[in-house]
Amino acid sequence: MVGQAPAWRRAARLFSAPAHAPGSAALRWDLGFYLACLAFALPTALVSEFYGYRVWGHFATAAYGFGVLHSGWLLLSARTGRTPRGVLGSRWCAIAVVALVAMVLPLALLVIRRLTGVDWLITPFSWAAQPEVWVIERAADLLLHHGTPYVDVTALGRPPEVNDYTPYGPVMAVFGLPRAVFGGTPLGDALTDARWVFALAAVACVLGTLKLLKWPKVPVGAAQLALACPLTALTWAVAGPDLAIVGLLVLACALAATGRAAWSGLVLALVVSAKLIVAPAAAVLAVFVFVRRGSGRAALRRFLSALVATTIALHLPVYLVDPAAFVEHVFRFPLGMGAVRSPAASPLPGHLIAETGPVGQVAAFALVGAAAVAMLVWLVRRPPASGSDALLRVAVGLGALILLTPATRYGYLVYPLVLLGAHLAFRVAEDPAAPPAQQSAATSS
Template identity: 40%
Template sequence: MVSTRTPGFSRPRGRFTGRSATPTAPVPAAPPTGAGRPPGDRGHRPFPRQRGEEGPPSPPDRLNPARLAGHRGVQLLGCLVAAGWAAGFPIISDLPNQRLWGTLAAPAYLLAGLFCLVLPRRIAARAAAAAALLGAVLVPLVVLVLQGRHQSEVMVVERSARLLFSTGSPYLPDPVVVTDYNPYLPAMSLFGVPRALFGDGNALARLAGDARIWFALAFVACLLASWRLLRPSRDRAPLLPLTVLTASPLVALALVGGGVDLPLIGLCCLAMALAERDRTIAAGLVLALAGTLKWTVWPALPVAVLLLWRLYGRRPAARAGATALGAACAVMVPYVLTRAEDLRDQVVRFPLGLTAIQTPAGSPLPGKVLAGFGPTGHTASLVLLTVSGLGVTIWLLARPPVSAIAAADLLATGLAIAFMLAPAGRFGYLALPAVLVIWPRLAARRWSGARPPVRPVCLLNQAGPALPVR
């Protein structure tokens, strides 16, 4: 009889169908902890996770996001809060687009709350989400697009694509008024290409060419991809949670008015999910794309690199970082060499309030309030911004993230602090850190940012008797 079993390796998966001339002896059970083991043996320890291997489904938390959102009371409360938030814009806002959105969105949220209250449970959530999406996103977006109304950033992005085709640069030389400035990096011009191609000759062309449509499509595509990467079991489509998130005031108002930050949110979520799944090249390319849209998302690069380093080691982390930097440099270097002054003035100095023409972005956030006190307050705002950035960096190095949730939380914290302390900022910017906190938890079905469990490859110290074969 010849034994084919090697100590330290598990039996092959599947049913054993080979026939033997003599019956096989049963494998004895492993001894209890501490019994019959040599000193220092702690029991059965799995090998480290192999590259590309999926872990088992994470055990659901007692208060997981999906279960909590399934209660009628929580759904009704969310609809009422959203309706109250939307109803305030026609009263307090001086922007016509925001007043229009509030006028249409508030009744939609109230109708969604009524659906949550009276419809059968099996259809209540879907009907409420559809009503909110229709009234808070689709109807106001179509109305504004057909009327040619949008926030100034939409016009800036669409103009940058036309300039790129005609002059080779997305930046206007010698800006005179606020709308002449382009505070975005060159890749943001991609979202203006449909307008340059379709024009605005008819209603269909205006709708298909509007940059807000493409901002929203990029946002949805990235969230869907990150959901598939983080979901422990892939048997459920995220249509309902994605609809609820998109129809919420957190995203709906930004999407209808401008939506320029939505691709950044989606790309950051996708980058953290790819890093957790050890997709190093893809994570680097996604980070490069995000970093060439707007410089405020560059903190996502060290967060994702440290996540890869903590989970998989130095080589995957270095590969992702090199990919991101190489791809970003390939996009940025030509503009740095030819348009360095435009990049410095329009992309860096203008958002920080260091140019003669001040950015119109403003909300009563601490940084904006400090900047309102003159040069001393403006300097204090920048100092606080720098100190807070150093603090978040020390936190990142001291406690690197171990999951996509933890990485997104850390990135969201840093971005929220930066938006609050920047000399010019809007409340709408805080949607980016909020979605970073919410979406990975919904996808992974857990609240905690601890490292998810992994599938053991084989067991050590359980050789047992050999399997006899002919």
């Protein structure tokens, strides 16, 4: 239609609609969003094989059910001309309920339930924490006492199994150090569960990012994507490492956007040294730092120097303790070349294509390569000019990698969702029409 705004601009306005938006399309979006979340949470509560997932599902069903009712009430009130006021009249009300009921409460219950000590049983219906939590806490204990978070799987005296592996970089073990140091008693174990550390790290990164951006007014749609969506809430309650990592990634982008190239490289080194899946973000941030106004080669040198030096400093001591174990855990196992094959698999396109046979495996990796080439072309032809642009490119790149890689999990989709939410928040901070205090975040050096 002539004169109609492009679909992506209409969607951006929808996500950026004000918290009190009676009669707007935003309320219809809210209703659809919480209905979709409810459709995910209810089956999870009823049929998931994992105990922690089922516990989360019950809490989340109540939280998203409230979101449906609240959004429906706001929409009905808008149509009848009765505009609600106060807390209940805000679209943020449902997000607050999701944060409390679908995130904080199930995490607290599962932490207490974990004290029964049944997590290591090969019975997913009894797990109060997903295996990555146990693995990271064990890695911290190994790092503390042996100088490496990686066990030699050839010296176990038995065939290795999946849970013997720590498929993360050495930085991930840091999140388990509180339990390794202060755990051992029921109270100590409850207070030092690695999920609390992941959650605190994620919250600290959010607050640090908002401070760097001069506290912009975060759109409700951004919070829905980054905070209230089921993948974020579920990850928060049963696992958590991905939220800490994506939080650090957003913080690295905020540092780059505000002219702190060296600090951005340092934080990105922490990210890459914790989980290699986010390594492609380095290319995006490097290009962004180079093309950012007033930056150029000097800023790029600071960024790359900090990134490379910090990465080497974090990896080299662990590598020297046991090079074979380092390679086995960090590279061979995730690539499916270890003594035990990684069980990571979800019905995503890359996995489904690879499962068709040898030709399918080649095709899946070819698609990953094609996606990488497409991203490089996008970066060269349309380099990111702002922090929001950089986040969008990282979100698209990681999303393509997760969808097309043969061995992956659907839970990793939390990365592009959180990054898209952060992209919307950065757009507000970088908006030329924003108040000076907000606008300065995008241009200060």
